[in-house]
Amino acid sequence: MKFHRAAILILTATRTVASFTPRSSGGRTAFSGRRAFSFLASTSSGNPLLDQKDLPRFSLIQASDLSPAVDTLLTDMATNFESLQTKISPSSAKYDDILPEMEKITYPISYAWGVAGHLNGVKNGEELRKAYEGSQGQVVKAFSDLKQSRVIFDAMNEVIKDPSLSQAQRRALESNIRAMTLGGVGLDGAEKERFNDIKQRLAELATTFSNNVLDTTKLFSLTITDPAELEGVPSSAKKMWAAAAEGDEEKGPWKITLDGPSYIAAMQHLGVRKHREAIYRAFVTRASEANEDKNNVPLIKEILTLKQEAAKLLGFSNYAEQSLSSKMADSVQKVDEMSSFMKEKALPNAIKELEDITSFARANGGEEYSEANLPRLMSWDTSFWSERLKETKFDMTEEELRPYFALPEVLGGMFGLAKRIFGIDIKPADGEAEVWNDDVSFFNVFDEESGEKIASFYLDPYSRPADKRGGAWMDVCIGKSKATNRMVPVAYLTCNGSPPIGDTPSLMTFREVETLFHEFGHGLQHMLTNVDIGDVAGISGVEWDAVELPSQFMENWCYDEKTVYGFAKHYETKEPLPKDLFEKLKEQRTYGAGMMCMRQLYFGQLDIELHARYDPTTSSESIFDVQKRVAAEYSSHLPPVEGDRFLCAFNHIFGGGYAAGYYSYKWAEILSADAFGAFEDVGLENEEEIRRVGRSFRKTVLGYGGGKPPSEVFEEFRGREANPEALLRHNGLM
Incomplete structure (x- = not known):
């Protein structure tokens, strides 16, 4: 990835997704046949979380099933793992003696805990929350014990010397060795005990942090x-x-x-x-000081303190060093260089954009917005006046577009695109799978050439503020793995889009359309993997700062004429989107791009600052002082308002997996824009060439998953390393 003359190398360090890491994280549409999940449903026979022959039994699962299921599965895992350790001789072990066996041993609890984690995000309630939190400590401890097995660690370090290993096998071993190293396998005595206590506490804090955000959002x-x-x-x-x-x-x-x-x-x-x-x-x-028992301020300090302590126990100077040791950008310096480069390009645009919005507000907002009464626009003004300026500039409103973006039509168009470029057929399969809410639909994915079913996914598209956390995400239900005999991967695609109202279907904003394409991109990498080693199949084993490549790549198709006209039809008249509106939609793509870029850089650098250069135990600064300091550099045009506590709801870095990794969105956006550039190079109207390049993207970026270093994957697809020119062009920042 080149920035001016200095090359920031795309490195080959893998993201740690070891096989023994648990995964957590009336009908309103035209789809029918769904069976809704309820904690009040009765279980006719056995514990549904132990029934793992096929898809989760959402219609039967009760919160009370979780604790006994975890107890049973952890006991079985411990027994089987102990048996494996007694059989392993590090000096003579073979690949098949270790990783496939570990997958088999850990799969049952990973499956059940993954289902519980998913429900905790999409159907959160007091009963489930209590059950989940009650079992979390056991699960964290059990997997920490596995990661700290010296026998397995020593055996893997011998096996990796085998020259006959495939690249995917070697990547899987590297990922697991790194996971164990970062999991404290090298620690002993009091240090090991302290490290394990920290891991337990951090898991508790992350869950509480997310719950506090969800609860105070509802207040x-x-x-x-x-x-x-x-x-x-x-x-x-x-x-x-x-x-x-x-x-x-x-x-x-x-x-x-x-x-x-x-x-x-x-x-x-x-x-x-x-x-x-x-x-x-x-x-x-x-979730700030104003919320008393839901206050995340002390939690943030404790999270930062514990992560710093754990990182130092592992031999790192700070948590950012630890986090970046398994990413493409393997140092704070490389993240800083990327951010500085993008800032140089984006900040002048951001300043000019805000000046234009401010001038428009003063000209159209009356005395209240005069310079005398309002030296600058406040944060609650910018979106409002930006929309008014955009409407004037492009003679188009968001409301004009909504009727052309009905969810069923958008899905059909998105699936049509996937068929065009990737050669897959996606078909509704409601009734084949139990679901947790009537809003949820289920789909099967078939290879167009062979007709074989190769994957499935759930889609949960609408906002449900009562029990569903905000944002949008893709998660793994079932991963592809030869060892566990699960060769048809299954994904969860979750959005929080505009719900239907009465007889009117979900009419999406254009941003919601982009979000749906984004999450579908994540799902495609999970579902179209050609790798059958669970540790590196799909998104597993992909470096964190490359994992957003397919998702952000898919967003580019929202501006492709053939793609858009595959779904942009008025929900009542079925008339296509007027051509002048589509042209305006393309024109406004770069509107506000400077401010949006600076916003992402600001969040990313604040994340790095907190995890690399801030010590909460010795610094005289508070986390909000740090926020103001970083904002002075990356958000000087629109500084935070007094009392801003957005950090208290920054789930990505305190409740999720993006700590010292939020920069990944911008890093991967450079990769994704350049990848889309391959399609632009052959001509988006050249269907034969688009098909050829699309099949190449499927084979490489989507097919290899974590089985090959992303730098090599990208270069095989693009024929060279990445550079940021396509992103700068797409954003009007050249």
Whole structure:
């Protein structure tokens, strides 16, 4: 990956996804035949979490099943693992003696715990939360014990010397050796005991952090009763807010919450400035000091302190060093170089964009926005006035586009694209799988040439603020593995899009369309893998800063004419999206790109600063002082408001897996834009060449998964190493 004349090398360190790491993390659509999950359902025979012959038994699972299932499966795993250790002789062990056996031993608890983790994200409730938290310590301890087996570690270090190993086998061994090294296999005595205590506590803190964000997101609402205060608000937003308040679209009342679709609509369209300020301040103070027993401030300090301590026990100077040891960007310096390079390109644009928005607001917002009364726009102003400027600049509103982006049509178009470029058929299969909510659909994936079923996935598309965490994600239900005889991978694709209202289907914003394509890209890498070693099949074993490549790559197709016209049809008249609207959609792609880029760089560098250069035990700065300091460099054009506590809801780095890794979004975006450039190079209208390049992308980026270093995968696909020119061009930053 080249930045000016200095090359930042794409390195080959693997992300640690060892085989013995557990995975956690009436119907509204046209689809039918779903069976909904309920904790109150009765179990007719046995524990459904122990029934692992096929897909999860969501209609039978109760929260009370989790603890006994975990007890049984951990006991079995310990017995089988002890038996394996007695059979292993490090000096004479073979590959088949170790990793395939480890997969078999750990699969049952990984499967059950993965189902529990998934439900904790999409159907969260007090009963499940209590059961999950009650078993979490046992699971963490059990897998820590496995990672600290000297017998297995020594055997793998001997086996990896075997010259006959395939590249995927070698990558799997490297991944596991690294996982064990970072898991404390080299520690003894008091250090080992302390390290294990830290791992336990960090798991508890991450879960509590996420729960606090979910709970405090649900706490706030603002009810509007005066129709005049909704002047200019799109019908879709009024319908959504009226539904939340059990009111009428035109007469009210209307309830605005901090749930994603509701919050974004308010920031973009609610004209009453005091209401936007109240909603914004509530959003950026979730799970902070204002929330008493749901306060994440002390949790963040403890998380940072413990990660720092654990990293030093492993011989690293700080947690960022530990995190980056298994990523493509293997040092803080390389992340800093990438961020500085992108900042140099994006900041002038960001400043100019904000100046334009500010000028527009002062010209159109009346005395309230005059320079005398408002030296600068506040954070609750920018989205609102940015939307107004965009509407004026491009003579198009988001509301005009929504009727052309009905979810069923978007899915059909997205699946049509996958058929065109990757040679797969995706077919609805509702009724074949039990689901956890009536909103959820199930699909099978077939290879077009052979007709063979090669994968399946669940799609949970809509926001459910009562029990579903925010954001969008893809997760593994079943991974491809010859050892466990599971050769048909299954994925969970989860979004928080606009739900249907009454008889009107889900009419998506264009950003929601992009998000769906993004998560589908993750799912494709999981589902189209050609590797059958569980440790490196699909997304497993892929370096963290490369894992966003397929997802961000898929977003580019939302601006491809043939792709868009495969789904952009008015939900009532079936008329295609007017050509002038599509042209405007393409034109506005670079609108606000500088500010968006700086926002991502700001988050990424704040993450690195906290994990690399900040010591919470000795520094005189608070985490919010650090935030202000980083903002002065990366968000100087739009500094945080006084009292901003967005860190308290920064789930990516404190409740998820992105600690010292948030930069990965921008790093992988460079890769993904350059990958899409291969299609642009042959001509997006050249169907024969698009098919050829698409099959190459499937074979390499999607097919190799973690079985080959991403630098080699990219170079095999592109014919050279990556450079950022395509991204700069796509974002108008050349």
